[in-house]
Amino acid sequence: xxxxxxxxxxxxATGGEARRLTEWVFRVRELGIVGAFVLLMVFTxxxxxxxxxxxxxxxLALNAAIFAIxxxxxTLVIITRxxxxxxxxxxxxxxxxxxxxxxxxxxxxxxxxxxLGMALGAACGALNGVLVTFGQVPALVVTLGTLYAFRGVAFxxxxxxxxxxxxxxxxFLNLGTxxxxxxxxxxxxxxxxxxxxxxxxxxxxVGRELYAIGSNPEGARLAGVRSGRRVFWxxxxxxxxxxxxxxxxxxxxxxxxxxxxxxxxxxxxxxTVVGGVAIFGGTGSVYGAALxxxxxxxxxxxxxxxxxxxxxQQAAIGALLLLAIAxxxxxxxxxxxxxxxRSALRAG
Amino acid sequence: MNAAAQPxxxxxxxxxxxxxVHALRHGNIALRPGEVRAxxxxxxxxxxxxxxxxxxxxxxxxGQMLVEGEPVDFHSPTDARDAGIAVIYQEPTLFPDLxxxxxxxxxxxxxxxxxxxxxxxMRREVQELLDRLGVRLDAERPVRGLSIADQQxxxxxxxxxxxxxxxxxxxxxxxxxxxxxxRLFTVVRTLRDxxxxxxxxxxxxxxxxxxxxxxxxxxxxxxxxxATTAELTPGEVVRRMVGRELSALFxxxxxxxxxxxxxxxxLTREGVFTDVSFEVRxxxxxxxAGLVGAGRSEVARAIFGIxxxxxxxxxxxxxxxxGRRPLAxxxxxxxxxxxxxxxxxxxxxxxxxxxxxxxxMGALARGGIIRSxxxxxxxxxxxxxxxxxxxxxxxxxxxxxxxxxxxxxxAKWLATEPKVLIVDEPTRGIDVGTKAEVHRLLSExxxxxxxxxxxxxxxxxxxxxxxxxxxxxxxxxxxELSRAEATEERVMQAATGQLEAAA
Numbered sequence: 057x058x059x060x061x062x063x064x065x066x067x068x069a070t071g072g073e074a075r076r077l078t079e080w081v082f083r084v085r086e087l088g089i090v091g092a093f094v095l096l097m098v099f100t101x102x103x104x105x106x107x108x109x110x111x112x113x114x115x116l117a118l119n120a121a122i123f124a125i126x127x128x129x130x131t132l133v134i135i136t137r138x139x140x141x142x143x144x145x146x147x148x149x150x151x152x153x154x155x156x157x158x159x160x161x162x163x164x165x166x167x168x169x170x171x172l173g174m175a176l177g178a179a180c181g182a183l184n185g186v187l188v189t190f191g192q193v194p195a196l197v198v199t200l201g202t203l204y205a206f207r208g209v210a211f212x213x214x215x216x217x218x219x220x221x222x223x224x225x226x227x228f229l230n231l232g233t234x235x236x237x238x239x240x241x242x243x244x245x246x247x248x249x250x251x252x253x254x255x256x257x258x259x260x261x262v263g264r265e266l267y268a269i270g271s272n273p274e275g276a277r278l279a280g281v282r283s284g285r286r287v288f289w290x291x292x293x294x295x296x297x298x299x300x301x302x303x304x305x306x307x308x309x310x311x312x313x314x315x316x317x318x319x320x321x322x323x324x325x326x327x328t329v330v331g332g333v334a335i336f337g338g339t340g341s342v343y344g345a346a347l348x349x350x351x352x353x354x355x356x357x358x359x360x361x362x363x364x365x366x367x368x369q370q371a372a373i374g375a376l377l378l379l380a381i382a383x384x385x386x387x388x389x390x391x392x393x394x395x396x397x398r399s400a401l402r403a404g
Numbered sequence: 405m406n407a408a409a410q411p412x413x414x415x416x417x418x419x420x421x422x423x424x425v426h427a428l429r430h431g432n433i434a435l436r437p438g439e440v441r442a443x444x445x446x447x448x449x450x451x452x453x454x455x456x457x458x459x460x461x462x463x464x465x466x467g468q469m470l471v472e473g474e475p476v477d478f479h480s481p482t483d484a485r486d487a488g489i490a491v492i493y494q495e496p497t498l499f500p501d502l503x504x505x506x507x508x509x510x511x512x513x514x515x516x517x518x519x520x521x522x523x524x525x526m527r528r529e530v531q532e533l534l535d536r537l538g539v540r541l542d543a544e545r546p547v548r549g550l551s552i553a554d555q556q557x558x559x560x561x562x563x564x565x566x567x568x569x570x571x572x573x574x575x576x577x578x579x580x581x582x583x584x585x586x587r588l589f590t591v592v593r594t595l596r597d598x599x600x601x602x603x604x605x606x607x608x609x610x611x612x613x614x615x616x617x618x619x620x621x622x623x624x625x626x627x628x629x630x631a632t633t634a635e636l637t638p639g640e641v642v643r644r645m646v647g648r649e650l651s652a653l654f655x656x657x658x659x660x661x662x663x664x665x666x667x668x669x670x671l672t673r674e675g676v677f678t679d680v681s682f683e684v685r686x687x688x689x690x691x692x693a694g695l696v697g698a699g700r701s702e703v704a705r706a707i708f709g710i711x712x713x714x715x716x717x718x719x720x721x722x723x724x725x726x727g728r729r730p731l732a733x734x735x736x737x738x739x740x741x742x743x744x745x746x747x748x749x750x751x752x753x754x755x756x757x758x759x760x761x762x763x764x765m766g767a768l769a770r771g772g773i774i775r776s777x778x779x780x781x782x783x784x785x786x787x788x789x790x791x792x793x794x795x796x797x798x799x800x801x802x803x804x805x806x807x808x809x810x811x812x813x814x815a816k817w818l819a820t821e822p823k824v825l826i827v828d829e830p831t832r833g834i835d836v837g838t839k840a841e842v843h844r845l846l847s848e849x850x851x852x853x854x855x856x857x858x859x860x861x862x863x864x865x866x867x868x869x870x871x872x873x874x875x876x877x878x879x880x881x882x883x884e885l886s887r888a889e890a891t892e893e894r895v896m897q898a899a900t901g902q903l904e905a906a907a
Contacts, residue, residue: 259520259521259523260519260520260521261511261513261515261519261521264502264506264510264513264521265510265511267499267501267502268499268502268506268510268511270501271499271500271501271502272497272498272499272500274497275496275497275498275499276499276510277480277481278459278461278481278491278493278497279481279497279510279511279562280480280481280482280485280511281510281511282482338499338500338501338502339501391548391549392548392549394549395546395548395549395550
């Protein structure tokens with residue numbers, strides 16, 4: 057029984073080591089993004105010093121803010137081993153609704169518009185959620201369908217019209233361009249969203265249950281987690297955040313037509329995956345996803361500043377995505393092997 | 405234990421069917437406070453179905469369930485848990501990405517202010533539970549990478565964490581080492597003394613007699629006997645479990661035994677199986693027997709190169725196989741009919757013809773294009789030889805009955821004319837008539853000089869078909885019996901690890 061002796065002699069060391077190893081991997085994951093971000097900033101600044109002036113940094117923050125909000129919602133869904141492809145279309149719907157409403161009734165209170173936008177998004181998310189949980193249809197198919205359906209509704213609704221900045225009240229446009237203590241308002245809102253969702257996932261039962269569902273769906277059911285309900289609400293939350301992002305989109309750009317937010321879903325999912333959220337659920341954090349959104353936006357901005365062809369921007373994002381996935385896979389395999397070996401060693 | 409006490413949980417004349425298969429009939433069992441009851445029976449006797457009923461995973465077709473004498477109807481595992489019933493299933497139900505502590509308290513995290521999770525309290529609670537179980541396990545480490553034994557401990561901690569009145573353990577000791585089993589027993593006895601009812605499922609009879617007060621014996625989906633352990637002997641329990649005559653359904657015709665075609669040398673996969681060596685000769689059918697979870701399928705997967713072996717090697721007809729290369733194994737003349745034909749053996753949506761000829765695509769192709777005429781000819785040929793019952797060869801293979809699906813998998817491999825064929829549970833879930841045909845086929849193959857390695861949990865099949873029986877127990881070969889030596893009792897003894905001690 058040498059195995060038992062070994063365990064007795066060095067009991068907590070193996071467990072502690074395994075924990076440290078895992079923690080280290082996750083920290084490295086998020087630090088890696090921060091590192092890549094810093095590297096990119098420095099490189100671009102050296103090549104083109106104008107990149108680091110206040111104006112362009114502000115633009116960077118504003119662009120990333122909208123994507124960070126979408127990424128927070130997407131993380132909720134992906135963690136449960138689902139996906140929400142409809143966020144770009146929901147954003148478009150909410151953006152146009154906000155513009156249309158404010159053009160017609162300039163006196164409308166801004167918080168009311170935000171609540172309406174989020175409610176519209178939540179309704180779209182609820183449709184996704186119902187189809188996925190009660191309809192038992194894979195989320196990929198459901199949200200691919202609603203991606204087109206919601207976009208179609210947007211086209212019907214706009215009927216070729218466009219909302220212009222001139223027709224929008226200044227107070228609303230200030231939301232998109234203004235600052236609080238020197239920090240762009242949009243970035244503050246995004247930060248609040250990311251922290252609220254991030255803490256909900258980290259420190260509340262509902263959040264932990266989402267991880268459980270994504271980690272082992274059958275196990276979650278046996279542990280008494282009401283999976284259907286949780287997944288449904290994850291989709292509602294993702295929709296509501298896409299609605300919020302839509303309202304902010306209008307505030308930022310002023311000009312909105314039926315195509316607002318087209319293709320955003322892929323950028324958001326890329327940002328989430330680059331940020332370390334496993335596409336098969338169970339791991340990752342909103343903070344990582346938000347950092348991923350920041351990194352992706354920075355790459356786009358810096359490539360524009362460096363006057364690189366638009367084609368290369370897409371290729372760079374693709375390369376980054378593949379790199380992140382390859383990295384996750386490699387580290388995951390290594391970690392698995394290390395943990396398995398450690399346990400085997402202990403068991404003899 | 406007080407025999408007159410009101411059962412805390414009972415089933416009366418319970419029945420459950422899956423389609424036309426009666427998984428459980430006349431299910432009568434009563435668990436009383438302060439009692440440890442054993443549930444024993446062969447693989448497929450209906451134990452797991454009974455456990456799933458009690459755990460609220462499946463619902464009764466007939467009969468009733470009583471908690472404290474009151475009829476109840478569990479709609480979900482949550483209902484069972486709320487009634488104070490904790491089930492530890494054979495398959496792990498843990499969350500690999502989350503920490504041990506979170507796995508234990510999932511859904512019932514201790515909360516602090518603002519209903520936030522109190523991580524310190526969670527860690528303290530779980531660490532205390534783990535200490536009570538006498539295991540050195542860090543509550544904060546992720547479950548991913550834990551050994552089966554440690555995962556089992558986490559499951560038990562989970563059950564303890566909500567002070568279950570009834571604890572149901574489906575083969576909790578299958579993967580535990582001696583001291584770990586002792587530790588578990590201590591915990592179970594403590595729980596019993598505090599008034600919990602425990603249902604303990606195990607294949608190891610010495611454990612049953614060491615731990616349990618009462619025994620319920622199942623056979624062929626029915627509860628056949630219930631008694632106190634004091635009234636029974638291990639031999640009697642085995643007889644009641646087996647309880648039938650060997651049928652003549654399984655003929656292995658005499659075949660000329662030739663040179664060894666498959667040679668497995670000291671194959672090891674860490675934490676799964678250890679030091680497995682054997683050979684199979686031309687014309688021979690060798691059965692690999694053992695309990696579910698003994699590591700038999702894993703050995704087969706490693707031989708075929710699906711999983712990596714950490715040590716040892718495999719030779720087919722004298723040629724050493726490169727590890728982890730199923731294609732190379734196929735080229736060397738190895739065929740593998742996996743256990744789960746729906747997931748691993750067939751592409752359910754593809755046609756019968758396509759499935760049957762999947763392994764021969766290379767030979768059927770002309771210039772890279774598969775000619776459907778030759779595909780059909782080959783498929784038709786095999787369909788006739790195997791007496792396949794089908795409507796059209798273009799129908800998806802999912803339309804066929806289980807037995808006929810299995811024949812398609814066999815056809816697929818037979819078309820490659822293998823020297824060695826590994827079949828994993830070839831007749832599971834197949835009706836009796838087709839079963840006999842599969843057996844006839846395997847026997848015919850051996851007659852033509854193929855070396856057959858057959859993994860089977862059905863003892864009559866093992867005893868009827870095999871020239872030699874290898875028995876595995878907890879990842880090791882624990883017995884090798886010739887056809888003459890092999891009896892149900894001896895195989896069961898080796899499979900439960902009792903032969904080791906005797907030898």
